Amino acid sequence: MNHHNHSWTIESKSSLFDLKLNEVWAYRDLLWLLVRRDFVSFYKQTILGPLWFFIQPIFTTIIFTFIFGNLAGISTDGLPKPLFYLAGITAWNYFADCLTKTSTVFRDNAAIFGKVYFPRLIMPLSIVISCLVRFGIQMILFVLALSYYYFTGASFQVTWAIALFPLLILLMALLGLGSGMIISAMTTKYRDLAFLVTFGVQLLMYATTVIYPLSEAINKYPKYAWIIEYNPMTPIIETFRYGFLGEGSFSWVSLAYASGVVLILLVFGIVIFNKVERNFVDTV
Amino acid sequence: MPTAIKVENLSKAYQLGQIGTGTISRDLERWYANIRGKEDPFLKVGESNNQNTKSESNIVWSLKDINFEIEQGDAVGIIGRNGAGKSTLLKILSRVTAPTTGKISGRGRIASLLEVGTGFHPELSGRENIFLNGAILGMRKKEIQRKLEEIVNFAGIERYLDTPVKRYSSGMYVRLAFAVAAHLESEILIVDEVLAVGDAEFQKKCLGKMSDVSKGEGRTVLFVSHNMDAILKLCGTGILLHNGNILSKGNIANVCDQYMTQGIARFITHKVTKYVLSGELYLNYFSVNKSIYSQFEDIEFELELESSSRNKFDCIAIIIYDEQESRVSVLDLRTNQLLEESKISQKIRINGTCNSIGLLPGFYKMGLALGSEICTGDYLDIVGFEVKKNSKSNPSFIEFPKNVIGNLAIDFNFKTVYA
Numbered sequence: 001m002n003h004h005n006h007s008w009t010i011e012s013k014s015s016l017f018d019l020k021l022n023e024v025w026a027y028r029d030l031l032w033l034l035v036r037r038d039f040v041s042f043y044k045q046t047i048l049g050p051l052w053f054f055i056q057p058i059f060t061t062i063i064f065t066f067i068f069g070n071l072a073g074i075s076t077d078g079l080p081k082p083l084f085y086l087a088g089i090t091a092w093n094y095f096a097d098c099l100t101k102t103s104t105v106f107r108d109n110a111a112i113f114g115k116v117y118f119p120r121l122i123m124p125l126s127i128v129i130s131c132l133v134r135f136g137i138q139m140i141l142f143v144l145a146l147s148y149y150y151f152t153g154a155s156f157q158v159t160w161a162i163a164l165f166p167l168l169i170l171l172m173a174l175l176g177l178g179s180g181m182i183i184s185a186m187t188t189k190y191r192d193l194a195f196l197v198t199f200g201v202q203l204l205m206y207a208t209t210v211i212y213p214l215s216e217a218i219n220k221y222p223k224y225a226w227i228i229e230y231n232p233m234t235p236i237i238e239t240f241r242y243g244f245l246g247e248g249s250f251s252w253v254s255l256a257y258a259s260g261v262v263l264i265l266l267v268f269g270i271v272i273f274n275k276v277e278r279n280f281v282d283t284v
Numbered sequence: 285m286p287t288a289i290k291v292e293n294l295s296k297a298y299q300l301g302q303i304g305t306g307t308i309s310r311d312l313e314r315w316y317a318n319i320r321g322k323e324d325p326f327l328k329v330g331e332s333n334n335q336n337t338k339s340e341s342n343i344v345w346s347l348k349d350i351n352f353e354i355e356q357g358d359a360v361g362i363i364g365r366n367g368a369g370k371s372t373l374l375k376i377l378s379r380v381t382a383p384t385t386g387k388i389s390g391r392g393r394i395a396s397l398l399e400v401g402t403g404f405h406p407e408l409s410g411r412e413n414i415f416l417n418g419a420i421l422g423m424r425k426k427e428i429q430r431k432l433e434e435i436v437n438f439a440g441i442e443r444y445l446d447t448p449v450k451r452y453s454s455g456m457y458v459r460l461a462f463a464v465a466a467h468l469e470s471e472i473l474i475v476d477e478v479l480a481v482g483d484a485e486f487q488k489k490c491l492g493k494m495s496d497v498s499k500g501e502g503r504t505v506l507f508v509s510h511n512m513d514a515i516l517k518l519c520g521t522g523i524l525l526h527n528g529n530i531l532s533k534g535n536i537a538n539v540c541d542q543y544m545t546q547g548i549a550r551f552i553t554h555k556v557t558k559y560v561l562s563g564e565l566y567l568n569y570f571s572v573n574k575s576i577y578s579q580f581e582d583i584e585f586e587l588e589l590e591s592s593s594r595n596k597f598d599c600i601a602i603i604i605y606d607e608q609e610s611r612v613s614v615l616d617l618r619t620n621q622l623l624e625e626s627k628i629s630q631k632i633r634i635n636g637t638c639n640s641i642g643l644l645p646g647f648y649k650m651g652l653a654l655g656s657e658i659c660t661g662d663y664l665d666i667v668g669f670e671v672k673k674n675s676k677s678n679p680s681f682i683e684f685p686k687n688v689i690g691n692l693a694i695d696f697n698f699k700t701v702y703a
Contacts, residue, residue, distance in 0.1 A: 010379060010388040030419035037416055041407040044448075112403050116396065116420055117379035278382040281375070282298060 020274075023119040030118060034126035039133055053137040057093065061086045068211045077213040077247040080154045083145055084245070088210035090142045091172065091240045094135040095233055096201050098176025101127045103183035103197045106280055113281060120277040121270070124181055128173045135169070146244065161243035161250055168236050168243075171262050175232060178265035185269075185276040208233045213241075214249040229254070232261040286391070288356040288472055288504040289377070294386035295528075296347040296372050346372040348528040350386070354521075356471070359498035359505040361519035361536055363512075363543050365665070368525040370508045371476065377506065378474055392471025392504075395421055397462070406450035410441055410460060413449050417464045431467045438493070439463035459486055466493050472504045473497055494518055512540055554669045561652070562659040564592040568631070572650070572669050579643065579674035580695045585615075585650075586635035591658055597626040599655030600634070603662060607647045612691075614653070626656070642693045643671045 024031075043050060061082050068074050069081040076084035102124045106113070109123055149156065187193045208231055209217070218225040228234050235254035242248035347369045354360055362370050375381045377388065378396035403420040404413050414435055418428040428435075436442055439459040441452075449457060466473075475494065495518055498505040509515050515522070515536065522539030524531040532542055555571035568588040577583060585602065600622065602615040617634055626632060648671060651664035673683075674693075 007389065007391045009390075010376065010383065012383045012385050012387075027419070027422070029423075029425040030416075033416045033419045033425075037405055037408060037412070040412070041405055044407045112420070114380060116403070118420060118422065281381045 020119050020121070024121050024125070027118050027122055031122050031126050031129070034122070035129045035133070038126070038130040050137055053134050054141050057086060057089050057138055057141060060089050064089070064211055074212050075216045077215065077241075079156055079241075079245050079247050080149050083149050083154070083156065084213075084241070085211065086142055086145055087241050087244060088208075088237055090135070090138045091168070091237050092205055092208065092210045092233070093138065094131060094169070095172040095176050095236075096205070097131040097134065098128050098173055099180045099183075100197055100201055101131065102177055102180025103187065104194065105180070105184045106188050106276070107184075107194070110281075113277075121273070124177055124184070124273070127180075128177050131176075132169070132173065142244075157246040159243055159246050161239055164239055164243055164255075168240055171236050171258060172233075174266050175236075175258075175262045178262065178267075178269035181269035181273040182265065185272045188276055188280055204231070204233070207231050209237050209248075213247070214238055232258040234258075286356050287353050288358070288392065289354040289388065289390040291350055291352050292387045292389075294347055294350040294373075294376065294388060295345060295384050296369075296376060296381075297384045298344045298346055345528050347376075347383075350528075350530055352523060352530065352533060354504060354506070356391075356504055357498065357502040358521055359494075359507065359519045361515035361522040361539070362506060362508045362525065363515065363522055363539060364525035364531075369528045370525055373525070374474055374476055374506065374508060390472065393422065393469070394472045394474060395465060395468040395470035396474040397465045397476065404449055404457070404461065407448055409446045409448055410436075410452070411445050413460070414464055417461065418468070421465060421468050422470075423468055427469065431469075435460075435463045435467050438467070438489075455486070462486075462490055466490070466497070470503065472506070474506045476508045491518060512544070516540055554667050556667055559666060561589075561654070561663050564658045565595065565654075565656065566590055567652075567666070570650075570652075570666055572667060574669065576670045576672055577641065578672050579645065579693050580640040583638040583641055583669070584635070585638070587633070587652075589632045589634075589654075591630045591656070593658070594628070594630065595626065595656045595658045597623060597632070597654070597656045599653060599660075600632070601653040603651045603653050603664070605649055605651070605664070607649075612643065612648065640695055641671070642695065644689065644691070644693050645671050645673045647671075 064085040065081045069076060069085070105123050105127065113120065183193060183197060207228055209228065214228065214234060217228050235258040238248040239250050239255055242250040350373070362373065364370050374396065376383050378394060403417050405416065408416065414432065415425065415428050419425070436445060439456070439462075441456055441460055444452065444456065449460070452460070473494070491514060494505060494507070497503050498518070505518070507515060507519055519536045521534060522536040523533045524539045524543055532539055554575040555569070556567065557569045559567040559570060561567060568590050570587040571585070573584040589600070600617040602617065603611060604613045604615070605611045615636070615638065622632070647668060649665055649668040651662060651666050653662050654660060
């Protein structure tokens with residue numbers, strides 16, 4: 001009951017870096033209830049429920065295997081093709097989900113933001129955690145595929161880098177969160193940015209090593225491969241593949257680089273999000 | 285009594301139109317014009333404004349240097365016509381938006397019922413929604429658990445607790461939503477117009493609950509409503525806002541009296557000129573031909589809209605609503621020609637007639653519902669007029685009282701045959 005009697009002030013200016021993390025903590029129950037709401041409402045609205053989480057990666061994997069693997073004949077570093085693509089898709093989906101859903105957070109929640117105050121950061125955080133549920137389910141699919149190929153004797157091996165998996169999840173979540181928050185803040189001013197996001201994410205996938213290995217890109221386009229290398233998602237997916245499948249270009253330097261980019265985008269994202277949040281209601 | 289809320293020099297400015305132009309392509313165009321030293325293609329210059337704006341800028345002060353103090357346990361009614369700044373004040377107090385200048389300090393948790401049912405999800409059950417809604421309002425899970433039975437009883441939904449709320453009747457929905465908010469343990473409760481919903485019995489229950497909250501539990505209540513009866517019943521003190529200033533404060537009966545008698549409720553006239561709708565769209569004029577009509581008279585209206593740049597319209601309509609802010613009718617002014625012409629013409633002139641209006645006696649206001657490239661929205665409280673009782677009515681009978689005559693006056697003839 002202590003926090004009930006605290007005194008508060010509302011002022012016109014707030015510090016740029018006052019992230020109100022103590023408030024976010026005070027509202028932690030809301031965070032979990034929102035995650036639960038997302039999951040339950042998705043589950044209740046569909047006949048197949050969480051099975052939908054499986055269908056999308058399975059079909060995408062099949063199509064990628066046919067088109068990019070067989071038809072175009074792009075190398076998969078000697079790994080079984082479906083396994084190679086599934087690894088890329090699973091990781092990419094998580095990042096892309098976090099990014100696209102966070103990027104519409106102001107628009108989607110305009111009604112609720114206009115009526116009740118709670119730390120706004122709760123919303124994007126709940127999105128990233130909700131997506132984690134879906135990612136977890138898709139990881140089960142990936143592990144099932146992994147064990148299938150293991151018992152049929154395909155050539156791949158799990159390496160020590162699998163220990164980096166939690167770090168990879170964190171990096172993907174924070175990268176999606178940070179860039180999503182930047183975009184969401186900008187879409188309150190520029191509505192046309194919203195259209196760019198879905199399209200941009202799709203394009204970005206081709207600049208990430210989802211359907212080809214980095215080694216292949218460096219091989220074929222040595223001049224332009226830097227675009228792919230500077231993309232912070234590339235080291236994350238490469239490490240993911242290296243950990244689970246034993247192939248991929250892993251280096252501490254590129255992983256550190258990705259972490260650096262993530263950190264910068266995250267800090268920038270939170271600051272701009274907090275700035276927009278204060279007066280966002282006036283512009284809708 | 286100690287102070288619960290102290291408001292010092294509080295102001296809130298809104299920018300008319302947008303700070304940016306809304307799209308990147310336009311901002312780029314503006315930027316390109318700027319570097320070539322040309323003038324801003326989207327800036328409207330040389331306009332004069334009415335009371336809505338200061339003439340030299342597009343800034344509207346929704347609240348101007350407000351100062352007041354509220355003591356703990358007070359029930360305060362906030363009164364004023366649309367656009368007086370009531371909602372802005374409540375929004376700032378409930379931290380939905382930030383003030384432009386000034387400071388508010390206070391003690392204790394604030395719960396706001398700006399609109400009940402915020403965050404309800406139709407697919408979730410009543411129980412799940414109680415928890416979610418409670419958490420949005422700032423309750424911890426344990427706290428909601430403790431209050432669950434009380435909330436469910438108050439709302440009267442015991443049997444449907446595990447049914448998705450999409451199957452609830454609208455009455456049940458509102459009852460549940462109000463129940464959650466009313467049971468939040470807070471020192472300060474902000475209520476905006478909730479009594480407009482629910483049936484009479486439930487409204488009474490809400491008023492009772494709010495009265496318990498302020499009188500019985502010693503919590504502070506801020507109440508905004510157009511319902512003077514409710515305000516008089518519930519509140520001890522009042523604050524009268526007008527055009528962003530405090531006109532009077534103190535004993536609720538005096539404040540209400542001032543609001544009613546000084547005609548502040550009916551502040552708008554039947555004619556406006558140079559009325560700014562947004563930074564890039566304004567009304568050169570908008571008027572109805574009289575300020576007082578008798579029933580079944582014709583109303584002639586005329587208006588001219590001007591846009592600062594080419595502005596394709598997809599909707600123009602006049603909204604008519606009464607003093608209680610409830611909508612009476614909409615005059616749909618869309619025509620194919622209008623939509624075509626608005627692509628080329630920057631000025632649109634419309635005049636027309638409402639034939640033999642069937643409005644009940646009272647005060648009415650007109651606003652515009654606009655949809656265009658530059659701006660979209662409802663612009664209320666532009667012009668107003670009064671309707672007086674038809675002189676034809678038989679003076680030898682006492683009139684039916686207001687609460688039984690319904691919503692519509694009908695021009696009718698009849699014969700009676702006696703056999």
